[in-house]
Amino acid sequence: MGTTIAKQDRIGARVPHEVYETLCRAAELTGATVNQFLVQSALKEAQAVIEREELIRLSPRDWNWLLELMENPPKPNATLQAAIERYQEARGDDAGTSFNWKP
Structure with missing residues (x-):
């Protein structure tokens, strides 16, 4: 060997x-x-x-805040909704794609 x-x-x-x-x-x-x-x-x-x-370090308070947002995301505001629509148009997404998120 x-x-x-x-x-x-x-x-x-x-x-x-x-x-x-x-x-x-x-x-x-x-x-x-x-x-x-x-x-x-x-x-x-x-x-x-x-x-x-x-590495990103979070305090326990910020970690809990992040988890809460991930588990219960807020509804998208008008700016985010417009960005989603622009993204989908740019990619040519339609109803059959994996990224077709609607609130």
């Missing part, structure tokens, strides 16, 4: 000496190499950025 070797990529960066010393000190305090410390720190920050950009 063969072994699988994971592909690895290289990242390099030039930093001022003071920054390098700070990174070395922090890495030493955590028991990691500078490379390990950099990768762990960068990965943690990258995951935080992705989570911040991809």
Whole structure:
């Protein structure tokens, strides 16, 4: 049975000496190499950025409000009804299509 070797990529960066010393000190305090410390720190920050950009957080009050709207949507006002009709006309929808919502 063969072994699988994971592909690895290289990242390099030039930093001022003071920054390098700070990174070395922090890495030493955590028991990691500078490379390990950099990768762990960068990965943690990258995951935080992705989570911040991809997740929507709601308070319990707002979550309940959203669920209520989804379960009991209000009747469409004139503007929404006109938009639905324009959409259906643009798509050429007729009574036999799946999107033929009428209040």
